[in-house]
Amino acid sequence: MSTKTWQMRRNCALSPKQLLKFYIILVCLSVTVAAGFLLAGVWVILIFTLLELCAVTIGFLIYCRHALDCETIEVNGKQLIVKKFIGYKETIYEFNTQWAKIEPPLEGSKTFFISQSSLRVEIGQFIRQEQQLPLIAAIRPYLG
The missing domain is CATH 2.30.29 (PH-domain like)
Structure with a gap:
């Protein structure tokens, strides 16, 4: 038989594992830039970085939920x-x-x-x- x-x-461009790697790189880069501005005395950039990362995290979670x-x-x-x-x-x-x-x-x-x-x-x-x-x-x- x-x-x-x-x-x-x-049809997804990235697998969830690839997306996680990209997300980690994005978070590291954003936090590094925000820390540089924080050390220069511009603390407001940290707030916008956190808002950006929250929005990106939500979008990536929705993407991962349906990628498979x-x-x-x-x-x-x-x-x-x-x-x-x-x-x-x-x-x-x-x-x-x-x-x-x-x-x-x-x-x-x-x-x-x-x-x-x-x-x-x-x-x-x-x-x-x-x-x-x-x-x-x-x-x-x-x-x-």
Whole structure:
């Protein structure tokens, strides 16, 4: 019994580990500049440096929370499994390949749906529109 898997990931320039290294360098540089101004008697720069680092920290935390987001479609025999990992929360949906249907995207839609009876899962938020139809065509032969 062969398993076929398709994975769609968010397109991120930096991994969380790379972002942490960049953040440490940024904090060191900002604190060094602020300390230089503080030694020169301009203490107000320290306040703006702390505000800047707070804003950058919040932005980087939001970025890191979603940097590893992905969607996975796996066909294993008569089972179709859709895994959605969004914001460190994984949700798993199981379908029977004999009854599952793929609903093609509506005109201009960024996503498509996999459904079976009352269960309907939105897929494809991490791929471009021109990749949707080839992905649907690749999955269809595995459905009944």
